[in-house]
Amino acid sequence: MSKQVLNFAAGPAALPREVLAKAQSELLDYAGSGISVMELSHRSKEFEGLLNRAIADVKTLLNVPDNYKILFLQGGGSTQFAQVALNLLGAKEGNSADYLVTGTWSLKAYEEAKRYGTINLAFPLPANKKYVTVPPQSEWKLNPAASYVYYCANETVDGVEFDFVPETNGVPLVCDMSSNILSRPVDVAKYGLIFAGAQKNVGPSGVTLVIIRSDLLDVKQHPATPIMLGYKLMAENNSLYNTPPTFAIYICGLVFEHLKALGGIAEMNARNDRKSQALYAAIDNSNGFFTSPVVPAYRSRMNVPFRIRGGDDALENKFLKEAEAQNMIQLKGHRSVGGIRASIYNAISEDNVTQLVAFMNKFLAANNA
Structure with missing residues (x-):
């Protein structure tokens, strides 16, 4: 398998x-x-x-x-x-x-x-x-x-x-x-x-x-x-x-x-709302450990870029390495902006996002000294 x-x-x-x-x-x-x-x-x-x-x-x-x-x-x-x-x-x-x-x-x-x-x-x-x-x-x-x-x-x-x-x-x-x-x-x-x-x-x-x-x-x-x-x-x-x-x-x-x-676009819309809300909540509830650069009204539901401690390269690289060890891949931000980016298109399930959020919370707890 x-x-x-x-x-x-x-x-x-x-x-x-x-x-x-x-x-x-x-x-x-x-x-x-x-x-x-x-x-x-x-x-x-x-x-x-x-x-x-x-x-x-x-x-x-x-x-x-x-x-x-x-x-x-x-x-x-x-x-x-x-x-x-x-x-x-x-x-x-x-x-x-x-x-x-x-x-x-x-x-x-x-x-x-x-x-x-x-x-x-x-x-x-x-x-x-x-x-x-x-x-x-x-x-x-x-x-x-x-x-x-x-x-x-x-x-x-x-x-x-x-x-x-x-x-x-x-x-x-x-x-x-x-x-x-x-x-x-x-x-x-x-x-x-x-x-x-x-x-x-x-x-x-x-x-x-x-x-x-x-x-x-x-x-x-x-x-x-x-x-x-x-x-x-x-x-x-x-x-x-x-x-x-x-x-x-x-x-x-x-x-x-x-x-x-699956139920067409209406069903996908509802799922994407829940997925993006869960991910942005993890960012916003981290007391600044994770930050989203985008004005909240215009935050993408598909592509979620974020930084760790305002752009700590060493910590972001650690995040990416540990995520990959957990079989979470392709989270590196675009080369022009850096940071982290999670793309959560239709094929990414709510459970997938739940697993990412759990990893983020665990990483926060271990590195927010």
Whole structure:
């Protein structure tokens, strides 16, 4: 039997064991085809069937309206930083977009989009380069004529998560939901486009989920847009213009089926509330031994960064070493911010979080001299 570990990685992240077991059972013979999913032609009826089921399940789980297309694309979330701008910014001079930069990934998206047109910051970047909050919307400066407004719903590195949907007064809203999609209800109708790299809450790395309002497929693309980065072409071909990441899409489909069986997004939302509340309580009740840098109203429910004694490197390294000895892995903070980070996506159970909290309390008792 394989060693059981608690994988708190930010991505590629833990997958439900039920999903992995199902994939294992079908690895050599998918649906009586006699071959693996990895060997299926993307033009075969078997693969077309699993792709269409995955699309239907996304529509069911997120209650996606009929005037949206659901795509499975390659390139990861980072490719979307360019693809969004190339497709939605428009080709004529004077077009612009507004960006809400609240962390590492929205900053990267902003820097990439600037390569293709005029991109405005809705509010200034923090002078200390530390992202711990979302400025009040009353302070934002949005252009009513912008082609779109862009934000990242949950910043994986910094642990900042929006607790509201930005109001754009009709300007299409674009959102990177890579690290919190499927974790809470989403009113898709409020968005022009949603994208999510799979390797956090959807499936394995190699595929990106895109949900785009159909009218945005007709926005004139930047003339330099590569054929493979055109949303319209991919939508017209049901994500099958070229060979897609077939096995990754298959695993995503198994995750969708698993979430439906558990009770859907409402159930995951309730679980994620309890998990994050328990973990933040352990931090807040430690009398400053553990500290969260993020303003409480915008603390992520998916990625929980924290420090020990304000950033005691020796003690944090001790914490990581002892945690790994207890089979709790991937707790080291992102290299750009340091510290500890526990990513508690859907596949992390409430019992897993309970075990982490127990370890934290034990470490506190032994090291709070």
